[in-house]
Amino acid sequence: MTAHIASLPADRASPALDTRIVLEVEGLSLSLRNADGLLPIVTDVSFAIRQGEAVALVGESGCGKSITASAIMGIAPDNAEIGGTITLNGQAISGLSPRARRKLCGRHMGFIFQEPMTALHPTLSIGRQMTDTLRHNLGLSHAEATSRAAQLLDRVGIPRARDILKGYVHELSGGMRQRVMIALAISCGPSLVIADEPTTALDVTIQAQVLDLLDDMRRELDLAMLFITHDLEVVGDFCDRAVVMYAGDVVERGLSADIVRSPAHPYARGLIDAVPDHDDGRTRLTPILGTVPPVGQWPPGCRFAPRCNRVDAQCRTRPALELHGSTEARCWHPLEPSA
Amino acid sequence: MLRYLGKRFLLILPTIFVPLILVFLLLRLSPGDPAGMMLGDQATAEQIAALRSQLGLDQPIWIQFLLWLKGIVTLDLGNSIFFREPVMQIIPRYAGVTILLTLVALTLAVIIGITLGLVTAMNRNKPIDRGVVTTAVLGISLPEFWFALLLIFIFAVTLRWFPVAGYNPPSAGIVAFGATIFLPALALGVRQSALMTRMMRSSMLDVLNEPYITTARAQGLPESTVIGRYAMRTAAMPVVTVAGLSAGYMLGGAVAIEIIFALPGLGRMLVEAVGRRDYPLVEGGVLTISLVLAVLNLAIDVIYAILDPRIRYQ
Amino acid sequence: MSIIQATSPDRLPGGDEESFVTTNKTVWQRLLTNPTAMTSVVMLVVLGLSAILAPVLAPGNPLKVSPADRFIAPGAEHFFGTDNLGRDMFDMVLHGGRTSLFVGLVVTVISMSIAVALGAISGFYRHVDVVLMRLVDGLMAFPGIVLATAAAGILGPSMTTVITALSIVLIAPSLRIVRGQVLVVRELQMIEAARSVGVPTLRLFTRYILPAVSSPILVQASFIFSAAVLGEAGLSFIGVGIGPKELSWGNALTEARNYIAQAPWIVLFPGLALMLTILALNLLGDSLRDILDPRLARRR
Numbered sequence: 001m002t003a004h005i006a007s008l009p010a011d012r013a014s015p016a017l018d019t020r021i022v023l024e025v026e027g028l029s030l031s032l033r034n035a036d037g038l039l040p041i042v043t044d045v046s047f048a049i050r051q052g053e054a055v056a057l058v059g060e061s062g063c064g065k066s067i068t069a070s071a072i073m074g075i076a077p078d079n080a081e082i083g084g085t086i087t088l089n090g091q092a093i094s095g096l097s098p099r100a101r102r103k104l105c106g107r108h109m110g111f112i113f114q115e116p117m118t119a120l121h122p123t124l125s126i127g128r129q130m131t132d133t134l135r136h137n138l139g140l141s142h143a144e145a146t147s148r149a150a151q152l153l154d155r156v157g158i159p160r161a162r163d164i165l166k167g168y169v170h171e172l173s174g175g176m177r178q179r180v181m182i183a184l185a186i187s188c189g190p191s192l193v194i195a196d197e198p199t200t201a202l203d204v205t206i207q208a209q210v211l212d213l214l215d216d217m218r219r220e221l222d223l224a225m226l227f228i229t230h231d232l233e234v235v236g237d238f239c240d241r242a243v244v245m246y247a248g249d250v251v252e253r254g255l256s257a258d259i260v261r262s263p264a265h266p267y268a269r270g271l272i273d274a275v276p277d278h279d280d281g282r283t284r285l286t287p288i289l290g291t292v293p294p295v296g297q298w299p300p301g302c303r304f305a306p307r308c309n310r311v312d313a314q315c316r317t318r319p320a321l322e323l324h325g326s327t328e329a330r331c332w333h334p335l336e337p338s339a
Numbered sequence: 340m341l342r343y344l345g346k347r348f349l350l351i352l353p354t355i356f357v358p359l360i361l362v363f364l365l366l367r368l369s370p371g372d373p374a375g376m377m378l379g380d381q382a383t384a385e386q387i388a389a390l391r392s393q394l395g396l397d398q399p400i401w402i403q404f405l406l407w408l409k410g411i412v413t414l415d416l417g418n419s420i421f422f423r424e425p426v427m428q429i430i431p432r433y434a435g436v437t438i439l440l441t442l443v444a445l446t447l448a449v450i451i452g453i454t455l456g457l458v459t460a461m462n463r464n465k466p467i468d469r470g471v472v473t474t475a476v477l478g479i480s481l482p483e484f485w486f487a488l489l490l491i492f493i494f495a496v497t498l499r500w501f502p503v504a505g506y507n508p509p510s511a512g513i514v515a516f517g518a519t520i521f522l523p524a525l526a527l528g529v530r531q532s533a534l535m536t537r538m539m540r541s542s543m544l545d546v547l548n549e550p551y552i553t554t555a556r557a558q559g560l561p562e563s564t565v566i567g568r569y570a571m572r573t574a575a576m577p578v579v580t581v582a583g584l585s586a587g588y589m590l591g592g593a594v595a596i597e598i599i600f601a602l603p604g605l606g607r608m609l610v611e612a613v614g615r616r617d618y619p620l621v622e623g624g625v626l627t628i629s630l631v632l633a634v635l636n637l638a639i640d641v642i643y644a645i646l647d648p649r650i651r652y653q
Numbered sequence: 654m655s656i657i658q659a660t661s662p663d664r665l666p667g668g669d670e671e672s673f674v675t676t677n678k679t680v681w682q683r684l685l686t687n688p689t690a691m692t693s694v695v696m697l698v699v700l701g702l703s704a705i706l707a708p709v710l711a712p713g714n715p716l717k718v719s720p721a722d723r724f725i726a727p728g729a730e731h732f733f734g735t736d737n738l739g740r741d742m743f744d745m746v747l748h749g750g751r752t753s754l755f756v757g758l759v760v761t762v763i764s765m766s767i768a769v770a771l772g773a774i775s776g777f778y779r780h781v782d783v784v785l786m787r788l789v790d791g792l793m794a795f796p797g798i799v800l801a802t803a804a805a806g807i808l809g810p811s812m813t814t815v816i817t818a819l820s821i822v823l824i825a826p827s828l829r830i831v832r833g834q835v836l837v838v839r840e841l842q843m844i845e846a847a848r849s850v851g852v853p854t855l856r857l858f859t860r861y862i863l864p865a866v867s868s869p870i871l872v873q874a875s876f877i878f879s880a881a882v883l884g885e886a887g888l889s890f891i892g893v894g895i896g897p898k899e900l901s902w903g904n905a906l907t908e909a910r911n912y913i914a915q916a917p918w919i920v921l922f923p924g925l926a927l928m929l930t931i932l933a934l935n936l937l938g939d940s941l942r943d944i945l946d947p948r949l950a951r952r953r
Binding site: 343355356362366439476477479481482492501583587591592609613621624636 | 690788790791793794799800803807808821876879890891892906915917920927
């Protein structure tokens with residue numbers, strides 16, 4: 001079992017240490033029910049996000065990070081069985097009915113999707129999608145909702161907001177679409193925003209603009225932000241803390257600066273080495289050998305063992321998430337902290 | 340939008356002309372003399388010659404084609420051999436019934452198809468889904484004219500809820516009109532509604548997996564809005580697309596339905612004209628059905644453009 | 654009786670532009686283990702055998718009138734009862750099936766052959782393609798039964814007329830499907846390679862293209878068969894079909910509708926036979942499509 005969040009050593013140096021906790025995820029597990037029984041997708045995920053803080057959920061595709069986010073939002077597939085507790089602004093929401101969960105969406109939690117082209121409705125106008133949300137969640141009139149929608153678009157840096165409201169998603173550029181998506185996610189004043197790979201679908205030049213916008217919004221609105229990404233650069237530059245996931249498990253947790261500088265888990269090391277390093281002149285690019293084991297075929301002990309170069313007999317039993325140096329890692333043979 | 344509609348209109352032109360050209364060729368190239376056939380065995384050689392020149396049959400085929408084309412463009416198809424009055428005066432007396440019958444049947448099919456498709460998609464693999472999907476397979480295999488006879492036996496002969504046959508125009512009052520149009524429209528609509536149910540179901544299942552549906556849920560919109568507005572809006576589009584094809588099938592099916600229910604429509608007129616070898620009227624009937632189809636398809640294109648802003652810009 | 658609905662429009666054009674690549678063995682295995690496919694095959698075998706064996710099962714002239722035996726309800730003597738002229742409905746349904754299935758089979762063979770030939774030409778020659786596809790567009794939307802009615806009127810009601818008219822109007826939907834397949838298949842590497850080494854077009858077609866497009870053709874043939882059976886019944890029912898001297902399910906229903914109140918069975922049985930035939934063919938087409946093209950079958 002993991003240590004209680006409040007006593008996390010990783011919180012000690014957090015810049016947002018003294019603000020209140022917005023989201024607390026404790027022992028979250030998720031399995032999908034299919035014809036053959038239950039298929040575990042995510043096991044024992046715990047982390048917390050404070051007001052004004054950005055936390056990264058990092059990992060390769062298929063490690064369970066997106067479905068963790070959908071479990072928090074309450075939009076996981078119908079056949080998902082979810083365990084553990086999720087606490088939002090002090091209220092345990094994991095036991096609530098689907099209807100009550102839905103009421104939290106928009107008003108208390110906003111969601112930014114990876115691909116705004118498909119995440120925005122193709123045949124309803126931008127304005128209609130925004131005012132539907134504003135009117136339902138905040139009880140605004142049509143006129144109030146329209147002017148609030150225009151303000152929001154203005155705020156996320158969209159010129160001619162009134163015209164864009166009448167337009168459709170296919171008429172916008174990729175960056176504009178993601179700005180609309182961000183405006184929609186923050187429209188009803190949520191305290192938590194979850195961004196699922198918000199820049200993956202964008203051009204490199206646009207990516208930085210959208211990340212800066214998200215960072216601005218977080219500071220301006222004092223948002224708790226969960227950033228789902230596989231990009232370690234984004235983690236280092238935009239997130240206070242990071243949770244590294246592998247095959248449905250949290251393998252490392254701590255301040256993102258610490259993890260990026262001196263990871264304890266070999267998998268986190270591998271992720272960092274796989275990023276081309278622009279700073280030190282020569283490009284290091286060492287991909288992790290092998291692939292993430294498919295769901296349902298996880299090895300019994302450490303799930304990273306088959307791809308790990310530090311593996312020995314002990315790795316056949318499951319390690320706990322323990323403090324090693326400045327971060328917590330789920331590993332029998334963590335890397336030595338670098339100087 | 341106008342450019343889009345212009346393009347759609349050009350695409351509809353073959354629908355108007357290909358069937359007419361086929362009938363033209365069949366009439367002119369089939370063995371035997373149409374004039375002789377029309378007038379029957381008792382006709383004298385002079386009568387036949389007179390009719391031949393009246394119909395332009397003594398001209399070379401390409402002149403006949405140009406005359407025929409001119410007649411179609413100016414909507415002048417000559418006189419009916421049987422009624423001895425201009426075809427274009429006879430047609431309107433029959434066209435209204437067929438158009439109304441098709442529209443009512445199409446409306447019924449769309450409503451039934453969209454409703455059942457929605458219900459089955461929302462209850463996927465539950466008993467109601469399996470039941471409706473199985474019924475839809477039966478419905479697709481149901482010959483309209485036989486289903487019409489079954490409907491008459493159950494609802495007109497046994498239960499006596501509706502008249503066995505006959506027609507009241509809408510001017511006779513909505514109840515009187517409805518009583519005579521309901522069973523024919525139901526018989527005509529059943530196959531199309533079964534097809535539309537299947538289509539709506541699979542389209543809805545696709546749409547429910549779309550990210551924008553997840554977005555709508557993540558924005559906190561209630562499920563009724565998510566399904567009723569966000570999912571329906573896109574899921575119904577394929578059904579609108581096939582409504583044009585359905586209308587075509589229905590205009591064909593209307594022939595038998597009009598005969599069974601004794602409705603004075605184009606289909607019945609056409610079969611009678613065929614029986615009397617009244618070729619100008621046959622051509623008129625085919626032309627009218629083509630035009631009705633073209634107008635219906637254009638109307639469906641307009642609805643489609645309203646539903647989907649993307650195609651207005653293509 | 655919208656007859657010319659050969660392809661169910663829940664698969665819109667565009668979906669059929671991908672190649673079907675499956676090996677024969679697995680197809681046979683899947684066919685034999687697919688309950689829907691086997692049900693439809695059994696139904697078709699029973700219907701086919703009863704049509705072929707009709708002269709044995711119901712000897713004598715099924716059209717023989719026997720006024721003393723009018724309107725006898727179904728029972729041990731007459732399984733399906735008798736009609737207004739005292740004819741045995743069981744005999745009529747059996748013999749009517751011969752006509753219906755014969756017309757269906759011939760129309761399927763003729764229209765599919767023409768569609769395959771034209772589809773191949775259309776897939777290889779662009780200028781022919783442009784013209785043919787406009788013709789197909791024109792014919793697809795227009796109700797085939799109206800055209801067939803006009804044709805029957807001009808050519809006179811007979812079995813030849815029905816077969817000719819239905820074959821013509823049923824070419825269009827198959828032509829579109831075959832052409833789509835040919836367009837896909839001609840881009841395959843083995844065919845590119847065969848073309849580049851100068852294999853004659855005709856040989857290319859019989860050796861490479863035809864086998865590659867056989868799956869969709871088989872599926873389409875089931876639906877065309879079903880549309881042809883329905884079409885014949887419809888034309889015969891409205892009196893422009895095979896003519897009153899021949900026996901078919903559609904013909905049987907024409908007279909029957911006047912006696913629906915006193916003898917509903919004479920409406921019931923020919924229609925039931927017709928519906929079961931169409932159902933079996935549609936089920937066969939559906940399950941063949943699922944078996945030969947699992948990509949389309951995912952939602953079923």
